[in-house]
Amino acid sequence: MLSSMNKNVQCTAWTGIVSTLLSNGRTSTSLFKLKIGNDSKTSNHSKGSNETKKLKEVDVIIWDECSMISKTALETADFVLRDLPDSPFSFGGKRIVLGGDFRQILPVIRRGTKTDLINNCIKNSYLWNQFQKFSLLDNMRIINADANWIKFLLDVGDGVANDYEDRVTLLEGLPVLEDLVDDVFGGSNKGKDTFVPRITCYEDKNLPFHLKRTQFPVKLAFAISINKAQGQSFGRVGLYLPEDVFAHGQTYVALSRARSKNELFIKSTSERLFNVVYKEIL
Numbered sequence: 001m002l003s004s005m006n007k008n009v010q011c012t013a014w015t016g017i018v019s020t021l022l023s024n025g026r027t028s029t030s031l032f033k034l035k036i037g038n039d040s041k042t043s044n045h046s047k048g049s050n051e052t053k054k055l056k057e058v059d060v061i062i063w064d065e066c067s068m069i070s071k072t073a074l075e076t077a078d079f080v081l082r083d084l085p086d087s088p089f090s091f092g093g094k095r096i097v098l099g100g101d102f103r104q105i106l107p108v109i110r111r112g113t114k115t116d117l118i119n120n121c122i123k124n125s126y127l128w129n130q131f132q133k134f135s136l137l138d139n140m141r142i143i144n145a146d147a148n149w150i151k152f153l154l155d156v157g158d159g160v161a162n163d164y165e166d167r168v169t170l171l172e173g174l175p176v177l178e179d180l181v182d183d184v185f186g187g188s189n190k191g192k193d194t195f196v197p198r199i200t201c202y203e204d205k206n207l208p209f210h211l212k213r214t215q216f217p218v219k220l221a222f223a224i225s226i227n228k229a230q231g232q233s234f235g236r237v238g239l240y241l242p243e244d245v246f247a248h249g250q251t252y253v254a255l256s257r258a259r260s261k262n263e264l265f266i267k268s269t270s271e272r273l274f275n276v277v278y279k280e281i282l
């Protein structure tokens, strides 16, 4: 819509994986030339460079997964954009659209305490009050509009599903894998050659003969961390939690990646999942 209004739009996101999901997306570090390793407090941007000239022509910046942006990075972006035309206005007068959900993962701060994380959230920036807030209320990812599941996910994200030990009890009917991974690849077979049994599949019942195929029940899958999964949707998710999560939003992000409750399989040490929620920033 913005492009049809002849607006020059640049999409950006904090992580590489999310920026690849956006049309013409770039990582925020690359767009604003943020220096990493110092909390992104400074930028390498140089006024005469071609990149800077291109950034100057941008009208609207759409910055996704904003819960992951650190306050310092947002403020550095403000500084960079003000510096382009020497503008007194925030972000050099450009329109900034932040998208995100503060139930999700926050900026990563090595050995950061809860206070460090909360202080470095963009909600604590001097810029936050300049944004107008809009709420998206419908969960469009869940394909079968399972109201119980949608409510459960929100309760996990808001921390209201937590019990006295900050654990959430999974809804009944959610498959919890007890021993599949261990049986096949670990557990008593750890370190040994393991035989994966072939299974017989019968297919194409309309054929004039009986087609039988024998296959290994193995399919290519990819393992990624919960943090990397943020921003993505998957048809089928196996959540492997040999240890508790440790950061705000991780349980919510992990549980909410699948399009349906039936496509989420969990292997965990407990059916009561640990859930870290900093209610101060919701």
Ligand SMILES: Nc1ncnc2c1ncn2[C@@H]1O[C@H](COP(=O)(O)OP(=O)(O)OP(=O)(O)O)[C@@H](O)[C@H]1O
Pocket: 100, 101, 140, 141, 142, 230, 231, 232, 233, 256
């Ligand atoms: N308007 C829509 N109509 C139909 N399906 C939609 C719509 N918007 C989103 N979806 C579905 O929901 C999925 C998630 O959407 P999207 O990635 O935009 O959500 P998000 O708010 O960025 O999620 P998150 O931040 O939790 O990753 C999409 O892959 C798509 O399948």
